[in-house]
Amino acid sequence: MTESDVEAAARLRVAAFFEDSARTAEEDADGLRLLLAGDGFEKALVARIGNLPVGTCLLVRHELEPAHDLTPWLAGLVVDHHHRNKGIGRALVAAIESRASSIGVERLYLYTWEARDFYAGVGWTVVEPFEQDGHPMLLMARELRL
Template identity: 60%
Template sequence: MRPAIEAMAEGDVEPMARLRLKAFFEGTDRTLDEDMAGLRGLIAGDGFEAAFVARARDRPVGSCLLVRDEISSPHDLAPWLAGLIVEEAYRSGGVGTALVRTVEARATSAGVGKLYLYTWQARGFYEALGWTAVETFEQDGAPMLLMSKSLL
């Protein structure tokens, strides 16, 4: 059964924050409470920014965000597709693609002409979805890639 993509709800916040901390923030000062507060802010936001989850058997198994500002971005660009994460057991089944397409659709409906993201390891995944490499740079001693996608 393919997971359903839905707007993130309060019950999704803690499990998604735990998954995000392990994937994106391990070894940093970011706390579970800080990540949960950020996700709650997106849920209660102004209607532009958004958090989506992939739900399987009434349980969140992945998420992706549409945000105005990327965490500690060296680029003055907006908006961003951020925080794509899928539980390992649900990878390679189209869940990540569905989450990305949902964020792209939300951005398009809001009139966004171009969307940005950062990645390094998932470059091929995003290129297969029509994203283009813009710039390779170093952040915190590691290589990073800025990518973009024209939506309109």
């Protein structure tokens, strides 16, 4: 992800994850900029069709509101609804896994509920189901080959 992708990626993320919250696209863009300016461990990836960002995924040390004291995380996978079912999400997940493995990460974590079948289909396993803010969630993990 580059600075030119930040605003479009933030709009995708807010529509997917923060629609019913007070988080704005501007706040999310600021968070993405901090991630881009970080120490290089955390990573923000974007999938583009032409110059248009159509998906994004993050490698982060900590989730926004973690229910578990684990690290690191695959977070924020989103693909624009017009571009789903074309392999973009799979490619973003594989790229995050590859990046994590290349820097020595042995195990990645994520939270999901709606996308549990997608993640299971790309090799992630359920660690435990739990409830967060009255909603069912799954903690999933992926062992990475070094």
